[in-house]
Amino acid sequence: MTPTTAAVTPSTATATATATADNAAASGLDAAALRGTLERLAASHGIRQWDLGASCSTDISVQVDRGEAKQMKGAQRSAITVRVWNDEGLVGVTSTSDLSDAGLETALVGARAASAFGNPDDTPAFSPLATAPLPELEQPLRPARPILRLLDTLQDAERQLLERHPAIGTVPYNGLAQRLSERLYLNSAGACRQQRLSTASLYLYARAEETGRKPRSAGAVRMAYGVDDLDVAGCIDEAAERTISHLDYGPIDTGRYTCVFTPEAFLDLIGAFSSLFNARAVLDGVSLSGRNAIGQPLAVPFLSIHDNGLHPGNIGAAAFDGEGTPTRPLALVEGGVLRHFLHSEATARAFGVEPTGHAGMGAKVSVSPDWFEVGPTPGSDGGQQGLDHRAPGQSDGPGLVVIDSLSALHAGVKASQGSFSLPFDGWLVRGGEARSIEAATVAGDIRQLLNAIVGFEGEAKITPDGLCPHVWVEDLSITGDA
Structure with a gap:
């Protein structure tokens, strides 16, 4: 799949949006077939250990300015990472957007060549949980809507927001978008992960100004599984209320x-200081936490901070991370005490624990949080x-x-x-x-x-x-x- 992006005018918007949606449906990935192709190609080149992570999406978005279409855009994107381990256990990585047999073969051969330059002091391995059962997520796939419908919805939302107060003169930052995405993780040890997801988002950021006074701005965001599920009225109300309150x-x-x-x-x-909980940052010496910080007090004794990417409120939740490890809730701080770090396979191995489902993918794997839950510790x-x-x-x-x-x-x-x-x-x-x-x-x-x-x-x-x-x-x- 080759990434494509097209900015369209209103006269061509309907045809473009329909074609984009059809292409998205037609380009759905067959994980089992892809795995078979990779096994065959790897065997033909004597490659015994490999994995692949892929992310593909079809996006449609609109922006408006004082009732007129400012930008209407459709795009198909794909990002595929292939890793190969050589006989010395070193890892090479290549990126591609071509899932044809020739494209995959080129990526495998390139990754094997790159493995000669792998870092022997930091070598990732397969996650031991890459074949463990995945959590069941309630994520209904919603149909894509024509781009002109998105434009009408956003134009109406902008109009209503401008009418809320005479001082609100523009909504300089706004957007309505829908996405159909797909994620894959495959490896030579039998892992075969696949997830499809539809999401939609709306943001409205208003600017208000009164004579002799400084401009004031505020906004609001809403997310849902589809455009029809978006709380447009609530987004307008919140953006208006917050903007007016700053006048x-x-x-x-x-x-x-x-x-x-x-x-x-x-x-x-909390997100800006998430390195407190990040095992990769701890090992790299760029975290406030040390290797022995688990079990030490960090906050007031009634504070709880969890990372829970599976929460029903997390639109866009991932069932697995970049290494195929299932996503799960994780207590970071409980009763004010640091309880766990976020781990990839490599950091978990260094700490003697299990991966937590927070890894990216690469030669040096990144670690990042999913979705925080903050509140009082139960029983405190x-x-x-x-x-x-x-x-x-x-x-x-x-x-x-x-x-x-x-x-x-x-x-x-x-x-x-x-x-x-x-x-x-x-x-x-x-x-x-x-x-x-x-x-x-x-x-x-x-x-x-x-x-x-x-x-x-x-x-x-x-x-x-x-x-x-x-x-x-x-x-x-x-x-x-x-």
Whole structure:
């Protein structure tokens, strides 16, 4: 399969979308046939150990600008990685987009040649769980919709958002997309994994401006298995509410405040410091955690952080990782204590444990989290009870700072040192009244933050990155413009 991308005009959109959907259906991969081809080709070249990971997708997306189509795009993408182990146990890797017999043969031969340059100090092997039973996921395949229907839906959503407030003049960032994807993992030891998935996403990011005032922006995201399942109305409501709430802004005094992180903001912060739980980062010496950190206190005794890619709220959940290891829930922090690391086959072997289903694929395999669950540890007191940042009695004095969204995570986080200094959007709440903060930065150390959590507010919310309630943290440094 060769990657193709086409940007189309409205006059050709229907035909292009139909052809793309038909091609996606026609190009469904036959894992058993592909495995047979690889076995035959490998045997003909004397290759005894190999594996293959493939990811293919058909994507359709639209963007609009003031009611007009800004971009309409269809694309077919494929990424195939082939690894070969030579007689010395060294690994070579090649990438291709050609699943024909000739393309696969070229990839196998190229990977075998590359294996002569493999790193003998870091050699991956097959996951011992690559043939273990996979979890059953409820992931209905939804039909693709014509691109003009996506355009109509997004145009209507933009129109409704613009009508919510006179100050909302544009929705500069928006998009509606649908994807049909397929993943494979095969190896010479009998592993044969395959998963098909349909997903859809909508994002709306509005910009509002009043005379003599700075522009203010906010947005919302929704995901589902198909376009028809998307909560379009909810996305419009949330984007409008958040944008309007930032219009009446004011400065904040520099100082130390109790902060309330929204679920999205707290999950972003945990994700930025996920090397705390990453065995690859531990072995490479770029994690705050050491090899003997398991069983050591990391946070307040009522905090729980799990990685659970199988949660029903995780649209796009993967049943297996890049090495074929089944996905499973994993307790990272329980009762404030670090319980597990995220592992690939190689890191699990180094630690003497089983792989956890968080590996990528390559000569040096990466490790990454799937989907976080954050909340109180079952059976604990859960910290302070009855927290509500809107209640007048809980926001007296200097007030509470509600951190709605964090910016510049790529630049403001030093994961290997634990420090962060991040601009944010949010509100200062005094006496139950909230006012948007004009500009401010929150700074601190992630270990101190995890030990300064006061408690949780409200029900946990499902977001694209995980499940989390509002999180209260005391004594954080806020730098304002006042």
